[in-house]
Amino acid sequence: MLFSDPPMTVTKTYLPDRSKLDAYIDRIYATHHVTNYGPLVRELEVRLAAYLGVKHLILVANGTLALQLAYQALDLCGSVITTPFSFPATTSTLVWAGLDPIFADIDEGSWTMAVSNIEALIRPDTKAIVPVHVFGNACEVEAIKTVADRYQLKVIYDGAHAFGVTHKGVSLLNWGDISTVSFHATKLFHTVEGGALITSDDAVASHIRLLLNFGISGPGQVVQLGINAKMNEFEAAMGLAVLDDIETIKQAREQVWTIYHERLDRSVISFQVPNSDATQTYGYLPVLFPSEAHLVRVEQALNERGVFPRRYFYPSLHTLPYITHRSDMPISQAISQRILCLPMYVGLSLDQVRDICDIVNGGNRLS
Numbered sequence: 001m002l003f004s005d006p007p008m009t010v011t012k013t014y015l016p017d018r019s020k021l022d023a024y025i026d027r028i029y030a031t032h033h034v035t036n037y038g039p040l041v042r043e044l045e046v047r048l049a050a051y052l053g054v055k056h057l058i059l060v061a062n063g064t065l066a067l068q069l070a071y072q073a074l075d076l077c078g079s080v081i082t083t084p085f086s087f088p089a090t091t092s093t094l095v096w097a098g099l100d101p102i103f104a105d106i107d108e109g110s111w112t113m114a115v116s117n118i119e120a121l122i123r124p125d126t127k128a129i130v131p132v133h134v135f136g137n138a139c140e141v142e143a144i145k146t147v148a149d150r151y152q153l154k155v156i157y158d159g160a161h162a163f164g165v166t167h168k169g170v171s172l173l174n175w176g177d178i179s180t181v182s183f184h185a186t187k188l189f190h191t192v193e194g195g196a197l198i199t200s201d202d203a204v205a206s207h208i209r210l211l212l213n214f215g216i217s218g219p220g221q222v223v224q225l226g227i228n229a230k231m232n233e234f235e236a237a238m239g240l241a242v243l244d245d246i247e248t249i250k251q252a253r254e255q256v257w258t259i260y261h262e263r264l265d266r267s268v269i270s271f272q273v274p275n276s277d278a279t280q281t282y283g284y285l286p287v288l289f290p291s292e293a294h295l296v297r298v299e300q301a302l303n304e305r306g307v308f309p310r311r312y313f314y315p316s317l318h319t320l321p322y323i324t325h326r327s328d329m330p331i332s333q334a335i336s337q338r339i340l341c342l343p344m345y346v347g348l349s350l351d352q353v354r355d356i357c358d359i360v361n362g363g364n365r366l367s
């Protein structure tokens with residue numbers, strides 16, 4: 001049975017071939033243009049927009065700033081309906097912006113926001129819905145649009161995990177007034193740190209471009225409030241080199257994903273129920289255990305063999321100390337306590353994946 005040294009973690013950053021990365025970095029050395037919307041950032045924006053099939057893709061320094069700029073660009077105030085099952089950034093950015101997060105509990109199978117919970121939570125001051133395509137699983141985008149249109153609410157999708165997902169054949173990131181993505185080092189596609197905002201609205205796109213650069217429209221022209229959220233050229237160089245390899249990355253991850261799905265015992269664990277109208281990302285490998293005690297036993301057994309999965313997303317966000325609008329979220333609470341994300345990255349051998357599956361499957365026998 002496997003013992004992994006060095007330890008096997010939930011993910012491992014993909015690093016492209018050094019010579020390919022160097023070819024992009026040589027261009028930075030040739031011009032000394034290292035930041036402030038340089039040629040590599042521009043090139044990456046064009047290539048990513050084409051690859052993903054979206055109209056405007058605006059690169060920023062990280063996925064958290066992408067959310068903050070989205071709320072600012074849509075001039076949000078008051079309360080916002082969001083999901084309790086996500087990474088803290090989904091909620092913390094709302095609180096940071098002075099918005100009041102109102103949680104709508106998730107669906108038991110898809111782990112995304114249950115649309116049937118939204119309407120009852122809408123207050124006179126509610127301005128938007130912020131759902132998450134959690135682990136890349138597409139939300140019920142059509143039903144969310146119906147509710148949002150009925151109450152004239154904006155929709156901002158936190159698509160941090162939704163790189164490359166299509167819904168009914170078109171990019172999932174085209175849904176909502178704005179979608180955001182994270183290009184953090186732990187993601188399937190990354191720029192070390194980074195993120196992007198995606199929108200089809202020309203005016204919103206122009207507004208975001210001003211917001212991310214101090215509100216400066218040209219020399220001596222500060223036309224609005226802004227902040228520094230720029231991606232730099234070295235991050236773009238990494239992004240361009242990773243994008244060159246994206247099909248290889250996806251294929252390698254799909255192989256790992258397939259072994260997990262074939263080998264894990266569904267009488268021990270269950271998987272997230274995928275949106276049947278959408279494609280997979282192969283970004284994460286979350287599994288749901290029957291109880292937290294069972295999860296902890298398996299996690300310990302994996303740790304003893306040098307394998308370190310991660311409890312994304314725990315705790316449920318409605319329990320965070322800075323939440324003032326308290327409510328019970330029984331499904332998110334129960335699910336967040338029972339999910340473990342197993343190792344999923346390029347370079348993981350298929351034998352290692354099989355060994356991890358055997359340890360997880362043996363969880364019933366662990367005490």
Ligand code: T4K
Pocket residue numbers: 009010011012013062063064065086087089090132158160161182183184185186194195310312
């Ligand atoms: N919305 C959602 C739904 C999100 O999930 C996130 C971020 C955001 C918004 C905000 O986007 P960003 O502002 O981060 O762009 C990670 C990431 O930091 C975070 O981006 C991500 N979601 C979250 C789900 O996971 P940690 O705390 O798990 O990172 P860490 O350092 O423990 O790394 C996990 C494993 O990855 C390590 O055990 C080894 C490997 N690793 C990590 C790093 C940093 C590498 O191989 N190389 C590395 O450089 O948060």
